[in-house]
Amino acid sequence: MTGIAFVGTGFVADYYMTTLANHPQLRLVGVFDRDAARLDAFSRYWKVPSYASLEEALADPAVSIVVNLTTPESHYTVNRAALSAGRHVYCEKPLAMTVEEASELADLAKARGLVLAGAPANGLSDAQALCARLLSEGAIGTPRLVYAEMEDGPVFKANWRAWRSRSGAAWPGVHEFEVGCTLEHAGYATSWLVSLFGPVAEVSAVSALTFPDKGPGTETLALGPDFSVGCLAFRSGVTARVTCGLAAPRDRSLTIIGDAGMIVVRDLWDNRSPIHVEAFGTRRPLIHRGLDWLEWKLGRKLPLRIYPGARARYPKAEALVTLPAFPSQIDFVRGIAAQAEAIERGEAPFFSGATARHLTEVVLALNSGWRNYRPLDL
The missing domain is CATH 3.30.360.10 (Dihydrodipicolinate Reductase; domain 2)
Structure with missing residues (x-):
């Protein structure tokens, strides 16, 4: 079973929770959001553990894939932090707000032997x-x-x-x-x-x-x-x-x-x-x-x-x-499941x-x- 963590518990995170049940091979270890009230409402509704900080989420050894569900302007920063912490990353679209930042993330993942994958999952x-x-x-x-x-x-x-x-x-x-x-x-x-x-x-x-x-x-x-x-x-x-x-x-x-x-x-x-x-x-x-x-x-x-x-x-x-x-x-979690299966096989998923x-x-x-x-x- 692959441990995953959500960073960002806004509107789209509920779509991910709705379709997480389709993939029992994935386990949601915990969630984090910089908005404390939104984080509390989400974790209470779905009955999932929450982290006190992004650093705590990235340091959790049970987390293999960080799922970045933050706003587009935050994608690059969160993606880079997660990759630097040695975590695979699945990111909502786009990976970053510039071509240079997206290229930097792809290079960083490759250099560290990690898988950086992107939404949307409707392509699967x-x-x-x-x-x-x-x-x-x-x-x-x-x-x-x-x-x-x-x-x-x-x-x-x-x-x-x-x-x-x-x-x-x-x-x-x-x-x-x-x-x-x-x-x-x-x-x-x-x-x-x-x-x-x-x-x-x-x-x-x-x-x-x-x-x-x-x-x-x-x-x-x-x-x-x-x-x-x-x-x-x-x-x-x-x-x-x-x-x-x-x-x-x-x-x-x-x-x-x-x-x-x-x-x-x-x-x-x-x-x-x-x-x-x-x-x-x-x-x-x-x-x-x-x-x-x-x-x-x-x-x-x-x-x-x-x-x-x-x-x-x-x-x-x-x-x-x-x-x-x-x-x-859309099965929003299908992309994460494909990523986890590819990592298990030592391969790179298409997206x-x-x-x-x-x-x-x-x-x-x-x-x-x-x-x-x-x-x-x-």
């Missing part, structure tokens, strides 16, 4: 595995073009100040608006893309703060971009467009177009999202042809979204998996080291709107 989902299998089987021929959507809807117009996690932590809306939706969400798309198509050779992006008024209390804050769109050129020859935003209707779909067909993943936040496959040149299902005929007859588009092709079938699940409620139906740094670099390029940016060699 059942949906990703099914999509990868379809591609390897040639279901759509050679993939050429990808559209990845990471739109969360106009959350700043919702009653987000009332949102609470299971242990009572408030959703950090103001902080998310300051950091920007791309740093918070682009990783959910790029983790899939890099796992399916390999490293990114070039990024060309545009980002902007399109809605500077996020409501009372945000007027004087320095807010981050709430929109970005980037074109990723992969070394494998695939071209992808990634869009992140906080205004357009919720859409977390992925469309992969090959020379023989297309695959559509409805929701990258769903562990077993419906996946549709359409081979070009085949007869379309009756319902699709009927709706097309009806739209031509009426002379207008109907308010329906019909996914092309037929739904792909998942293999039978080996066991029931506990997931957070919609929309965050670790240089790959974790590469993903951080791509997301930073998207968030900052870098043009014609070439990531470091991977």
Whole structure:
């Protein structure tokens, strides 16, 4: 059994606790947060031990992996401290706020023989595995073009100040608006893309703060971009467009177009999202042809979204998996479990080291709107 410790007990930590039960090979030794009230509420709700300081958590010999769930601006400092203390690290996205810091962390982990891995874990989902299998089987021929959507809807117009996690932590809306939706969400798309198509050779992006008024209390804050769109050129020859935003209707779909067909993943936040496959040149299902005929007859588009092709079938699940409620139906702890298993085998998990740094670099390029940016060699 692998001992882990959480550093940070805010909103996202409850997602990790919800899915920890899926991985009995992991044992939560203790938790720490610099906010004493939040730490107390979390440890009482989940009935887990707490540490009096970060130093105490890092010195605990029962801890093998430190799980960094702090705010993005604190990721580098906590990651470096944990690695320096001889602990493996699993970090929420991004690894750091600059490419230089992310590279330093990856180098430090390598030099010390430690594993530095990064979220998000949706890149290890059942949906990703099914999509990868379809591609390897040639279901759509050679993939050429990808559209990845990471739109969360106009959350700043919702009653987000009332949102609470299971242990009572408030959703950090103001902080998310300051950091920007791309740093918070682009990783959910790029983790899939890099796992399916390999490293990114070039990024060309545009980002902007399109809605500077996020409501009372945000007027004087320095807010981050709430929109970005980037074109990723992969070394494998695939071209992808990634869009992140906080205004357009919720859409977390992925469309992969090959020379023989297309695959559509409805929701990258769903562990077993419906996946549709359409081979070009085949007869379309009756319902699709009927709706097309009806739209031509009426002379207008109907308010329906019909996914092309037929739904792909998942293999039978080996066991029931506990997931957070919609929309965050991700096994958040699966990445930590994969890291622990790889360490046990003396291997490096996929989303670790240089790959974790590469993903951080791509997301930073998207968030900052870098043009014609070439990531470091991977």
